[in-house]
Amino acid sequence: MDTHDFDLFVIGAGSAGVRAARVAARHGARVAIAEDDKVGGTCVLRGCVPKKLFVHAAHFADELEDSVGFGWTTKGVSFDWPTLRDNVTADTDWLSGVYIRNLEKAGAELIRSRAVIEDAHRVRLVGEDRSVTTRYILIATGGRPDLDRMIGGVERAIVSDDVFHLRQLPRRIVIVGGGYVALEFAGVFNAFGVETTIVHRGAELLRGFDADIRKSVHATLQHRGVDVICGDKLARIEEDGRGLVATTHGGRRLEAGEVLLAIGRLPNTEGIGLEKVGVVVGADRRIAVNEYCRTSVENIYAVGDVTNRFQLTPVAIREGEAVAETLFGGRPTVVDHAAIPTAVFSQPEVGTVGLTEEAAKAAHAAVDIYKANFKPLHHRVAGRDERMLLKLVVDAQTDIVLGFHAIGLGAAEMAQLVAVAIKAGATKADFDATVALHPTQSEEIVTMRSPVERYRAPISLPEPAPAK
Ligand SMILES: Cc1cc2nc3c(=O)[nH]c(=O)nc-3n(C[C@H](O)[C@H](O)[C@H](O)COP(=O)(O)OP(=O)(O)OC[C@H]3O[C@@H](n4cnc5c(N)ncnc54)[C@H](O)[C@@H]3O)c2cc1C
Numbered sequence: 001m002d003t004h005d006f007d008l009f010v011i012g013a014g015s016a017g018v019r020a021a022r023v024a025a026r027h028g029a030r031v032a033i034a035e036d037d038k039v040g041g042t043c044v045l046r047g048c049v050p051k052k053l054f055v056h057a058a059h060f061a062d063e064l065e066d067s068v069g070f071g072w073t074t075k076g077v078s079f080d081w082p083t084l085r086d087n088v089t090a091d092t093d094w095l096s097g098v099y100i101r102n103l104e105k106a107g108a109e110l111i112r113s114r115a116v117i118e119d120a121h122r123v124r125l126v127g128e129d130r131s132v133t134t135r136y137i138l139i140a141t142g143g144r145p146d147l148d149r150m151i152g153g154v155e156r157a158i159v160s161d162d163v164f165h166l167r168q169l170p171r172r173i174v175i176v177g178g179g180y181v182a183l184e185f186a187g188v189f190n191a192f193g194v195e196t197t198i199v200h201r202g203a204e205l206l207r208g209f210d211a212d213i214r215k216s217v218h219a220t221l222q223h224r225g226v227d228v229i230c231g232d233k234l235a236r237i238e239e240d241g242r243g244l245v246a247t248t249h250g251g252r253r254l255e256a257g258e259v260l261l262a263i264g265r266l267p268n269t270e271g272i273g274l275e276k277v278g279v280v281v282g283a284d285r286r287i288a289v290n291e292y293c294r295t296s297v298e299n300i301y302a303v304g305d306v307t308n309r310f311q312l313t314p315v316a317i318r319e320g321e322a323v324a325e326t327l328f329g330g331r332p333t334v335v336d337h338a339a340i341p342t343a344v345f346s347q348p349e350v351g352t353v354g355l356t357e358e359a360a361k362a363a364h365a366a367v368d369i370y371k372a373n374f375k376p377l378h379h380r381v382a383g384r385d386e387r388m389l390l391k392l393v394v395d396a397q398t399d400i401v402l403g404f405h406a407i408g409l410g411a412a413e414m415a416q417l418v419a420v421a422i423k424a425g426a427t428k429a430d431f432d433a434t435v436a437l438h439p440t441q442s443e444e445i446v447t448m449r450s451p452v453e454r455y456r457a458p459i460s461l462p463e464p465a466p467a468k
Contacts (some may be wrong), residue, residue, distance in 0.1 A: 002135055006032045008327065009123050009134035010108075011115045011272065014041020015313045016304030017140030018099055020320035022106040027328035031108040032132065034115035034125060039103070040096040042142055042305070043313040046161045049095060051184060053088045054163075055345040058191035062347065066382035079192060081169045088164065117273030120297055124273075136327055139279075139287060139295070139302040140320065141268035143311065148176075148263055152236030156244055157259040160185065169194055170257025174246045176234050177262035178205040180344040183217065185260060187347035190226050197227040197254055199234055199246070206344065210356040210405040212371070216389050217346060217407060223386070224347065234259075267306045282308050291334045293323050301327075310340060341419035343412035348386060351415030354403030354422045357393050361455050366396035368428070368451035372444035376409055390414075390444050392428065396454065399427040404445070414442050 008024045010017045013035035021033040038045055057079075064074045103110050113127030117137060124131045145159035158166075160181055173189050175182050178200030190196045198205070198221070205221075205228070206214045222228050232250040237259050239245070246254040267286045274281060280296040282288050286308035293301045301323045304316035315337070322333035341353035360367045370392040379386055388408030395402050404418040421430065436443035 004121060004133040004135045006030045006109075006132060006134040008032075008136045008138060008324075009115070009132065010034070010138045010140055011117075011123070012041065012140040012142055012268075012304075012306075013039045013099070013103070013110065014140060014142045014304065014316070015043045016142075016316035016320040017041070017138065018103060018320070019317045020138050020140065020303060020324045021108040022102060023321050023324035024328045025103075025106040025108040027324065029324075029328045031106075032111055032134070033103065033108055034111045034113050034123070036112070036114035036127065038093075038096050039099045039110065040092070043316075044095045044099065045092050046164055048313055050088045050092050050164050051160075051181075051188075052345060053091065054084070054188045055184065055347075055349075057084050058188045058347060061191040062384075066378070066384055069382040081166070081192070085164065085166070092164075116271070117277050117279075117300075120277055120299055135299065137300045138320075138323055139272070139274075139300065139306055140304050140316075141272060141306045143265040143267045143305040145261065146264045146266045147261060148234070151176075151234050151261075153238055154261070156237045156239065157261045159261050163260065166258070170243075171195060172243075172254075172256045173197070173258045173260060174199060174234075174244075174254045174256040175260045175262055176200075176246075177264070178202050178207065178230070179262065179264065180206070180346075182260075182262035183221070183344055183346040185262060186221060186226050187224075187345070190221075190224055191347060195227075196225075197229065197256070199229045199232055199248060199252075199254070201231070201233045203231055205230065206350075208356075209344075209350070209352060210391065210393075210403070211358060212389060212391055213350055213352065213405050213407055217344070217350060220348060220386060220407070221346070265305065265311065269306060284308060292326050292332065293319055293335075309337060312340065312342060315340060339419060339422050341415040343415060345412065348388075348408045349411045351406045351411035351413070352404065353415045353419040354401070355393055356403060356405070357391070360393045360395070360402045361457075364395050364397070364402070365457045367402070367455040368394045368396045369453040369455070370394065370428075370448035370450075371452045372448050374444065376441050377439055378409065388441055388444075390441075390448070392431070392445070392448060394428045394451070396456075399429055401426055401428055401431065409441050414445065417442075418445065 007029040008031045010021045010033040021031045025031040113125040116124045118124050172195040174197045176199050204214045232248045235249045244256050246259050287302040303319035305311045318335045322335050325331045325333040344350040372390045391405040393403035431446050434446045
């Protein structure tokens with residue numbers, strides 16, 4: 001008989017940890033899960049959920065503006081930040097409660113304490129000044145916003161966690177970063193009437209996304225009044241008595257009520273006993289795992305943002321579940337990380353799945369590109385000067401659809417559905433055979449008939465033999 005206090009000890013009650021704990025407990029394992037903050041983690045408390053609620057709030061600005069073309073009068077309409085902030089906090093607190101109840105129902109023991117690994121089978125509960133023993137340990141400690149210490153006065157900046165608790169909206173904000181978090185908050189603040197500037201060190205926003213989408217996002221943000229500065233870095237943040245002044249290496253002086261750093265996230269791998277027990281961490285400080293989420297130590301597993309894979313909630317949840325199934329469900333489970341759909345909830349939003357045009361051309365000898373670039377019906381009457389872009393990337397040799405990229409109304413919802421087709425290996429002929437649903441934006445996905453570009457990799461001929 002196993003003499004440990006628990007079969008599984010989970011460190012961190014975020015998306016990944018909670019799912020693993022619940023599934024393992026349902027399989028009859030004796031499970032404990034430690035959390036040193038509110039239960040729910042980044043997604044529920046300071047990520048996807050409150051962010052998406054802010055994005056919903058921002059959409060009303062567009063809808064009010066657009067409604068005039070449809071005959072509505074909107075005079076006297078105003079926005080109250082504390083109402084939104086407090087309603088969102090109440091909702092995330094409620095969700096945190098749901099997570100707690102679900103853990104209880106599953107029979108997992110929730111321990112409100114910071115947990116640190118003492119040895120491969122022993123965890124210290126710092127808040128309770130005691131240790132427990134366990135057969136397996138699962139590290140699900142997530143991540144936190146990165147701070148660029150090279151920026152002078154960086155302590156004056158806020159990070160994404162702080163946005164959800166701002167006492168008041170600033171009149172101006174400088175957002176540092178060019179990834180999805182920076183762009184989503186830029187859209188939100190801009191919609192709330194905050195003068196918004198993005199400073200991004202790269203040549204273009206949204207590294208890793210399809211080039212057409214990157215260009216389109218950039219242009220639309222600017223069109224909506226966001227000042228986008230690429231190829232420059234923040235040097236320092238100072239106070240001048242009236243507010244903050246952010247100065248860039250390129251010599252720009254930007255006055256702002258707040259400076260938001262959205263430059264990426266660091267994994268929570270420090271101070272949890274990894275070195276002591278021999279868990280290997282990569283150069284990016286993330287925990288290296290095998291396909292079963294096992295670390296370099298036999299009985300210690302890691303899932304979610306703390307590992308070196310994708311930092312997305314559904315991925316974290318899948319990984320947590322896979323570990324529980326592998327260890328206690330009698331079903332060794334590997335998470336398939338291919339063709340994961342993802343969105344940027346900017347204004348307008350981006351949805352994407354599969355290979356970008358650039359990645360497809362690098363990996364395939366023949367690639368056809370299909371694009372639909374149009375003004376949605378809604379925008380014509382609304383008088384909104386914005387277009388939608390839908391794009392399919394197709395392997396011209398097999399006809400298999402490799403990638404889908406969209407910007408505009410409903411792009412994220414589209415990406416989720418096209419992901420099913422891509423996962424199923426659908427061909428362009430399958431898309432063509434599907435009857436359009438009219439009138440929608442997404443009907444364009446099945447009505448793109450001719451490629452706008454036919455890429456064929458240059459054939460490399462063998463070197464001619466040297467003349468004798
Ligand atoms: C602003 C923002 C927006 C986002 N939007 C999206 C989105 O739209 N879609 C999407 O898919 N993803 C989004 N993400 C990413 C998503 O939130 C994360 O991928 C996901 O939450 C990771 O889950 P996790 O369980 O790995 O970590 P977390 O949810 O971070 O959970 C880790 C938990 O461990 C706890 N912990 C840490 N150390 C210890 C310790 N030693 N002892 C006890 N407890 C500890 C932490 O307090 C935390 O609760 C967003 C992230 C941010 C920041």
